[in-house]
Amino acid sequence: MNTPVRIIIHGASGRMGQALLRLAGERPEIQVVAAVSRKVAARVVDGVPQFASSELGGVPEFDAAIDFSLPEAFDAVLATCRSRRAALVSGTTGLSASQQEELHAAATEIPVLWSANFSLGVAVLSDLVERAAAALSGWDCDIVESHHVHKKDAPSGTALALGASAERGGAAPRYASLRAGDIVGEHLVQFASLGERIELVHRATNRDIFARGALHAASRLAGRAPGEYRLRDLLG
Ligand code: NAD
Numbered sequence: 246m247n248t249p250v251r252i253i254i255h256g257a258s259g260r261m262g263q264a265l266l267r268l269a270g271e272r273p274e275i276q277v278v279a280a281v282s283r284k285v286a287a288r289v290v291d292g293v294p295q296f297a298s299s300e301l302g303g304v305p306e307f308d309a310a311i312d313f314s315l316p317e318a319f320d321a322v323l324a325t326c327r328s329r330r331a332a333l334v335s336g337t338t339g340l341s342a343s344q345q346e347e348l349h350a351a352a353t354e355i356p357v358l359w360s361a362n363f364s365l366g367v368a369v370l371s372d373l374v375e376r377a378a379a380a381l382s383g384w385d386c387d388i389v390e391s392h393h394v395h396k397k398d399a400p401s402g403t404a405l406a407l408g409a410s411a412e413r414g415g416a417a418p419r420y421a422s423l424r425a426g427d428i429v430g431e432h433l434v435q436f437a438s439l440g441e442r443i444e445l446v447h448r449a450t451n452r453d454i455f456a457r458g459a460l461h462a463a464s465r466l467a468g469r470a471p472g473e474y475r476l477r478d479l480l481g
Contacts, residue, residue, distance in 0.1 A: 247274070249273065249274055249275055249276040250274060250275055250276070250308045250309060250463065250464050250467045250468075251276050251278045251305075251306065251307045251308045251309075251467075252269065252275055252276065252277050252278065252307060252308065252309050252310070252311060252460075252463055252467075253277070253278060253279040253280070253281060253304050253307045253309075253310045253311070254266060254269070254277060254279070254280050254281065254310075254311050254313075255281045255301075255310055255311065255312040255313070255314050255318070255322045256281070256282065256312060256313045256314030256315070256318065256337070257280030257281055257282045257295070258280075258282035258283070258284075258285075259282070259313060259314065260395075260452060261313035261336065261452055261455060261456060262280070262282065262313055262314075264452045264453055264455070264456035265311055265313065265456045265459065265460065266280060266291070266293065267456075268453060268456050268457060268460060269460055270291070272460060272464070274464050275460060275463070275464055277293050278293075278294065278304070278305045278306070278307050279293070279294050279295075279296050279304040279305060279307065280293050280294070280295050280296070281295075281296045281297070281298060281300075281301055281304065281322075282295070282296075282297065282298070283297065283298050283318070284297055285297050298318060298321065301321055301322065301325050302325065304325070306329070307329065307331050308331055308332065308467035308468060309331055309332035309333070309334060309463040309464075309466055309467040310322055310325070310326050310331060310332070310333050310334070310463075311334045311335075311336075311459050311460070311463050312333065312334070312335040312336070312337055313335075313336045313337060313455075313459070314337050315337065315339075315397070316337060316339045316340050316341065316344060316398075318337075319335070319337050319340060319344055320344065320347070322335075323344075323347060323348065323351055326351070326355055326357075327351050327354055327355055330354070330355060331355065331467075332355060332356040332357070332358075332463065332466040332467045332468075332469065333351070333355060333356075333357045333358070333359075334357075334358045334359075334459055334462045334463045334466055335348075335357075335358070335359045336359075336360060336361070336362075336363055336455060336459055337359075338361055338398050338401060338402030338403075339397060339398030339402065340359075345359075348473075349473065352471060352472055352473040353471055354471050355471050356466050356467075356469040356470065356471055356472055356474060357472075357473055357474065358462055358466055358473070358474040358475070358476065358479070360406075360458075360462075360475075360476045361401070361402030361403045361405065361406040362402070362403040362406065362455070363454070363455040363456075363457075363458030363459045363462070363476065364447075364449060364454040364455055364458060365454075365458070365480075366447050366449075366454070367403055367406075367407075367432070367447055368476060368477060368480075370407065370432070370434070370445060370447045371406065371407055371410045372410070373445055374407050374410045374411050374414070374434050374445060375410040375411065375413050375414040376414065377414065377434075377436055377443060377445065378410070378411045378412075378413070378414025378415055378416035378436070379414035379415055380414075381416070381436045381438070381443070382415060383438070384416070384436045384437060384438045385419075385435075385436070385437045385438070386411050386416035386417065386418040386419070386434070386435070386436055387418065387419050387420075387421065387434075387435045387437070388400070388404050388407055388408055388411070388418050388419070388420050388421070388432065388433070388434050388435075389420075389421045389422075389423070389432075389433040389435070390403065390404040390420070390421075390422055390423070390430070390431065390432050390433075391422075391423040391424075391425060391428045391430075391431040392422075392423075392424060392428055392429075392430055392431075393424070393425075393426065393427045393428050393429070394424050394425065394426065394427075396424060399422035399424070400420040400421075400422050401422070401430070401432070403430065403432055404420055404422070404432060405420075407432060407434055408420065411434065416436075418434075429449045429450055429451060429452060430447075430448075430449040431446065431447070431448045431449070432446070432447045433445070433446045434446075458476065461479070461480075462474075462476060462479045465479040466479060
């Protein structure tokens with residue numbers, strides 16, 4: 246068997262971090278060498294060494310980091326990947342314009358993949374939205390996203406990415422955000438004209454879809470040449 250890809254999970258104590266840790270355990274091609282969270286309660290959990298964010302510089306050697314944290318934690322994980330010459334897969338949303346620029350700059354040194362959404366369904370929806378927008382010139386385009394009450398950024402990163410697809414098709418999307426209960430993530434893209442309406446909807450009912458996509462991407466990204474990769478480059 247090939248040597249497993251050594252991964253650190255940044256944001257490990259969070260909703261996504263916990264899904265990543267659970268699903269990584271089912272993949273022999275991945276070895277989680279560190280779980281990094283803002284605070285840690287124990288040094289080792291289920292065989293995985295735990296590190297507080299203040300200890301990020303001391304994590305063992307790794308091939309790729311998977312980051313699902315918060316924008317305020319992003320700079321540190323990016324800097325660590327650069328200094329260790331390791332790949333970065335990030336799904337953290339709400340990054341500032343300067344953080345996005347830093348990510349582009351880092352791509353000259355390490356392989357990076359940032360995606361607002363790691364599900365296959367949203368990748369297909371994005372394509373459909375661009376095609377619908379191109380075919381429905383002059384129609385109103387509205388994107389309504391719903392998430393759990395703990396989500397901080399609005400509109401969601403996925404809504405903005407779908408909006409970019411609509412713009413590529415020539416539409417001028419408007420956004421609305423709902424925060425309610427424990428909704429994992431819903432995105433409705435509506436095209437409306439006089440007397441008719443088209444609705445394209447994606448509903449995520451389980452975070453595992455994002456975690457599986459990110460684990461797959463990390464195992465494929467490690468060891469690649471520096472550059473900015475897209476999810477679709479690593480599928481298959
Ligand atoms: P969460 O609040 O449950 O978890 C956040 C994690 O970040 C925790 O482990 C916390 O300890 C850690 N953290 C916070 N501040 C930190 C710091 N200063 N240093 C180090 N770690 C720190 O959030 P979540 O629901 O797991 O979502 C995490 C991120 O992933 C959000 O930005 C969310 O929008 C995004 N997300 C993306 C996708 C996708 O497919 N791209 C899917 C779901 C969620």
